[in-house]
Amino acid sequence: MDTRFFLHGLEQLGVAFYTGVPDSLLKPLNDTLYADHGLTGAHVVAADEGGAVALAAGHYIATGKPAMVYLQNSGIGNAVNPLASLTHGMVYGIPCVLVVGWRGEPGVHDEPQHAYQGIVSRQMLELCGLTVFELDKATSEADFAAMITASAPLLSRGESIAFLVRKGGLTGGEPVRLPQRDAMTREAAIRRLVQDAAETDYFVSTTGKASRELFELREALGQGHGRDFLTVGSMGHANMIALGMAKARPDAAFWCVDGDGAAMMHLGGLAIEAQQRATNLIHVLLNNGAHESVGGMPVAGGTLRFAPIAQAAGYELALTAETDGELTEALQTLRAAPGKLRFLEIIVSCGARDDLGRPTQTPKENLQSLMQALGK
Numbered sequence: 001m002d003t004r005f006f007l008h009g010l011e012q013l014g015v016a017f018y019t020g021v022p023d024s025l026l027k028p029l030n031d032t033l034y035a036d037h038g039l040t041g042a043h044v045v046a047a048d049e050g051g052a053v054a055l056a057a058g059h060y061i062a063t064g065k066p067a068m069v070y071l072q073n074s075g076i077g078n079a080v081n082p083l084a085s086l087t088h089g090m091v092y093g094i095p096c097v098l099v100v101g102w103r104g105e106p107g108v109h110d111e112p113q114h115a116y117q118g119i120v121s122r123q124m125l126e127l128c129g130l131t132v133f134e135l136d137k138a139t140s141e142a143d144f145a146a147m148i149t150a151s152a153p154l155l156s157r158g159e160s161i162a163f164l165v166r167k168g169g170l171t172g173g174e175p176v177r178l179p180q181r182d183a184m185t186r187e188a189a190i191r192r193l194v195q196d197a198a199e200t201d202y203f204v205s206t207t208g209k210a211s212r213e214l215f216e217l218r219e220a221l222g223q224g225h226g227r228d229f230l231t232v233g234s235m236g237h238a239n240m241i242a243l244g245m246a247k248a249r250p251d252a253a254f255w256c257v258d259g260d261g262a263a264m265m266h267l268g269g270l271a272i273e274a275q276q277r278a279t280n281l282i283h284v285l286l287n288n289g290a291h292e293s294v295g296g297m298p299v300a301g302g303t304l305r306f307a308p309i310a311q312a313a314g315y316e317l318a319l320t321a322e323t324d325g326e327l328t329e330a331l332q333t334l335r336a337a338p339g340k341l342r343f344l345e346i347i348v349s350c351g352a353r354d355d356l357g358r359p360t361q362t363p364k365e366n367l368q369s370l371m372q373a374l375g376k
């Protein structure tokens with residue numbers, strides 16, 4: 001179904017405010033909202049899906065109108081808390097309209113991190129009290145009109161609904177064109193880190209293309225994957241995984257390769273890392289100003305800098321590198337300060353190779369080789 005037709009249907013339910021975390025499967029919707037509203041007024045790219053539900057709740061409280069929350073099904077977990085304890089009919093009864101990209105839908109091949117979430121998505125939404133409508137390529141305009149008619153009384157009695165969108169269920173939209181930065185690519189930055197690190201260092205990389213790039217780099221360098229943990233799901237948690245490892249293994253050195261969207265999603269982790277003082281962990285944040293892996297919607301307007309936040313959280317060295325020369329210098333400074341708490345933000349361009357592949361190892365194979373390298 002064309003995204004504009006879909007949005008027009010939602011307007012009939014009073015929906016005129018849109019928030020969420022982008023998803024590749026919902027790219028036509030994300031692009032259309034961005035083209036129509038930018039990032040202010042009626043459209044907010046939220047830090048996480050729970051925050052988006054809360055924003056939608058605030059909008060309803062102030063206007064009496066339900067708002068749209070868009071998300072990939074990976075983010076249902078983040079949304080469960082406010083759906084169950086804020087908007088649910090047994091609490092405030094605040095209606096929301098969720099639009100959920102259905103990765104890992106049963107019967108369709110997808111990446112391993114989507115397999116279980118794909119199976120339980122509908123159930124999870126229903127357990128939170130939402131009425132679920134599925135959208136796919138075959139959904140006709142008449143089918144959709146019937147869904148809108150069925151939704152109106154639900155929303156007016158304070159219940160929430162979800163459109164669970166299968167691949168190709170929403171179409172159209174002009175691709176977002178973000179202002180391009182004249183900076184090194186994320187992949188080039190990761191290559192520099194891998195080359196700079198000792199062979200015995202461990203890497204924990206974030207969700208999305210960064211992990212895919214790290215995997216391919218190791219293949220190209222013939223280094224194997226036993227030193228890397230690829231955080232393929234669990235967006236925003238790579239730093240806590242790395243901290244858990246670093247605390248338990250003070251004898252080893254760790255790098256967390258994070259993204260700006262992921263860091264935003266669970267920003268509190270930065271303060272915990274600093275408070276825990278794991279000086280054997282270097283937190284590197286690749287800042288391209290966007291959720292590039294899922295289509296490039298901006299993160300916090302695309303202009304946020306994280307090194308000052310890290311410094312305020314207690315990092316003793318919080319550096320920013322924007323050029324190759326600055327990166328060389330920053331890596332030297334980090335290397336020369338092993339006892340300090342270290343953070344490095346690298347400003348990178350927004351994009352990736354067209355032929356970027358996906359890990360050919362399963363998550364379990366990855367874990368097994370990593371634990372073997374750790375002697376466990």
Ligand SMILES: Cc1ncc(C[n+]2csc(CCOP(=O)(O)OP(=O)(O)O)c2C)c(N)n1
Pocket residue numbers: 021022023072074075076078186206207208209210233234235258259260261262263288290291292293294299
């Ligand atoms: C909880 C959750 N929400 C949404 C997604 C979908 N998703 C995967 S990667 C990604 C963008 C990550 O952005 P960033 O950390 O800035 O890295 P980039 O892709 O820009 O390198 C998103 C939103 C997800 N995997 N999990």
